[in-house]
Amino acid sequence: MEALYHQTNALIQEVQRDLGRLERTSEDKVHTVENEIQTHLDHVIGNCERLEILVNKEPPTRRANAKMRVDQLKYDCQHVQAALRNLQHKRYMRAQEEQEREALLSRTFTTNDQQDTSIYIDPALQHHSRLTSAHKRLDDFIEHGSSMLSNLRSQGTTLKGVHRRILDIANTLGLTNTVMRLIERRTAQDKIILVVGMVVTVIIMYLVWQYFT
Numbered sequence: 382m383e384a385l386y387h388q389t390n391a392l393i394q395e396v397q398r399d400l401g402r403l404e405r406t407s408e409d410k411v412h413t414v415e416n417e418i419q420t421h422l423d424h425v426i427g428n429c430e431r432l433e434i435l436v437n438k439e440p441p442t443r444r445a446n447a448k449m450r451v452d453q454l455k456y457d458c459q460h461v462q463a464a465l466r467n468l469q470h471k472r473y474m475r476a477q478e479e480q481e482r483e484a485l486l487s488r489t490f491t492t493n494d495q496q497d498t499s500i501y502i503d504p505a506l507q508h509h510s511r512l513t514s515a516h517k518r519l520d521d522f523i524e525h526g527s528s529m530l531s532n533l534r535s536q537g538t539t540l541k542g543v544h545r546r547i548l549d550i551a552n553t554l555g556l557t558n559t560v561m562r563l564i565e566r567r568t569a570q571d572k573i574i575l576v577v578g579m580v581v582t583v584i585i586m587y588l589v590w591q592y593f594t
Contacts, residue, residue: 382435389428393457396421
């Protein structure tokens with residue numbers, strides 16, 4: 382494992398040197414240097430995969446340190462890949478800017494080129510108009526959303542008031558039902574007392590009549 386680790390580390394350092402050489406390479410040789418760097422990166426990636434397998438075979442006392450060293454190699458490999466992509470992007474942008482500059486410098490304008498010039502100006506105006514329209518629509522959406530939020534907050538406050546009133550009514554209805562039940566119970570008791578009183582009165586009057594007759 383140690384030999385493979387040192388070999389992979391040496392490859393990464395070589396790739397880092399090649400990246401510096403790539404920045405100074407002329408356009409006719411840049412693809413050759415990029416192919417060499419990509420080949421070395423492929424070897425580094427393959428070695429990292431093999432090292433991950435070998436780490437699991439290390440003794441437990443050395444496994445954590447070995448895994449940390451392999452993770453560092455993987456991180457360095459990812460960093461080199463990102464640097465390569467960044468250089469490629471910069472080269473592509475330079476080439477595109479050079480082509481646009483050459484196309485602009487090679488174009489000749491005359492008094493009869495007003496229509497052709499408008500062809501280049503109109504898309505820019507249309508793009509600006511579309512951006513302005515999109516910005517206005519976003520403002521309208523934000524204003525509409527703010528209005529909706531205000532309405533929702535107002536409705537929420539109203540619903541809270543209604544909920545409070547419903548609870549008050551429910552409490553009042555509960556009290557009213559209790560009072561009604563008490564009144565009904567008292568009415569029933571009064572009826573019973575009235576009937577009992579009438580019966581007792583009739584009995585007393587009957588006994589008095591029997592006594593005097």
